[in-house]
Amino acid sequence: MFDSLSDRLGGVFDGLRGRGALREQDVRDAMREVRIALLEADVALPVVRRFIDAVTERAIGADVLKSVTPGQQVIKIVSDELVEMLGGEETVGLDLEAKPPVVIMMVGLQGSGKTTSTAKLAKFIREKHGKKAMMASLDVNRPAAQEQLKVLGEQIDCLTLPIVQGQQPVDIARRAVESAKLQAIDVLLLDTAGRLHVDEALMAEMKAVSAISAPQEVLLVVDSLTGQDAVNVAKSFTDEVPLTGVILTRMDGDARGGAALSMRHVTGKPIKFAGTGEKLDALEAFHPKRVADRILG
Numbered sequence: 577m578f579d580s581l582s583d584r585l586g587g588v589f590d591g592l593r594g595r596g597a598l599r600e601q602d603v604r605d606a607m608r609e610v611r612i613a614l615l616e617a618d619v620a621l622p623v624v625r626r627f628i629d630a631v632t633e634r635a636i637g638a639d640v641l642k643s644v645t646p647g648q649q650v651i652k653i654v655s656d657e658l659v660e661m662l663g664g665e666e667t668v669g670l671d672l673e674a675k676p677p678v679v680i681m682m683v684g685l686q687g688s689g690k691t692t693s694t695a696k697l698a699k700f701i702r703e704k705h706g707k708k709a710m711m712a713s714l715d716v717n718r719p720a721a722q723e724q725l726k727v728l729g730e731q732i733d734c735l736t737l738p739i740v741q742g743q744q745p746v747d748i749a750r751r752a753v754e755s756a757k758l759q760a761i762d763v764l765l766l767d768t769a770g771r772l773h774v775d776e777a778l779m780a781e782m783k784a785v786s787a788i789s790a791p792q793e794v795l796l797v798v799d800s801l802t803g804q805d806a807v808n809v810a811k812s813f814t815d816e817v818p819l820t821g822v823i824l825t826r827m828d829g830d831a832r833g834g835a836a837l838s839m840r841h842v843t844g845k846p847i848k849f850a851g852t853g854e855k856l857d858a859l860e861a862f863h864p865k866r867v868a869d870r871i872l873g
């Protein structure tokens with residue numbers, strides 16, 4: 577994760593660290609290299625600009641350049657701003673405190689890892705929050721999508737809503753909420769249908785399901801490997817449905833990190849979880865500070 581970005585930044589910092597004195601020009605030279613590293617990592621241009629401006633403004637302050645360890649101070653500023661870029665100091669967790677069944681609606685494009693993430697999250701909620709979860713697949717487009725969720729449910733020992741062939745998503749959502757109430761379920765996860773592209777039919781379906789189920793959380797699942805596309809998809813969804821957060825999948829294979837680094841500022845939505853593998857326990861709560869530390873090595 578973030579390996580290539582981490583290597584590039586490491587090189588820049590080696591040039592700064594341990595120097596007794598820094599001139600303004602040294603900072604500007606270092607920031608030029610950081611800028612290239614971020615662009616190569618596929619971070620969105622406005623986000624890169626904002627980052628470089630913020631770091632430069634703070635770093636060329638007299639207090640920093642005249643301090644005993646100017647290089648270290650610049651690196652600390654980069655670290656602070658990186659945390660900010662990733663979403664700030666605070667980790668934004670799930671809001672599960674409403675009256676049960678709390679509904680979590682999972683949305684996203686086909687192949688993003690939505691169904692897998694639904695099962696991962698159900699497992700996470702049971703293990704980390706101690707809540708009873710149930711899952712329901714509303715994906716009537718892709719053959720076997722409902723079966724896939726059922727099989728995953730069996731693997732993690734989580735209830736799934738029985739499949740009724742021919743039922744439409746809104747009706748499945750209604751039935752799922754009713755069933756969750758009857759079974760005293762704490763958290764109901766709705767795995768909505770994916771599509772190849774963001775289109776009107778998809779958005780209309782999301783809105784109808786949302787109206788029926790009143791979700792506490794609407795989580796968008798996007799594939800980090802698609803870089804800026806992931807951010808653009810998130811932007812399109814943000815304009816249509818009230819997202820409460822993002823799950824970035826395939827972070828295990830993402831050496832660049834552009835989606836993770838751009839998401840918050842481009843969409844205004846927090847990344848809540850990172851998918852880090854195919855296994856059903858490969859889901860991590862997203863902590864900006866820890867991720868920044870990982871990038872800075």
Ligand code: GDP
Pocket residue numbers: 684685686687688689690691692693770824825826827828829850851852853854858
């Ligand atoms: P959906 O069409 O969005 O529901 O996608 P699926 O959940 O079926 O996932 C598609 C493929 O991506 C499956 O083979 C998953 O095992 C894989 N996958 C999902 N999340 C991750 C992840 O975080 N890391 C890796 N390496 N693979 C993942």
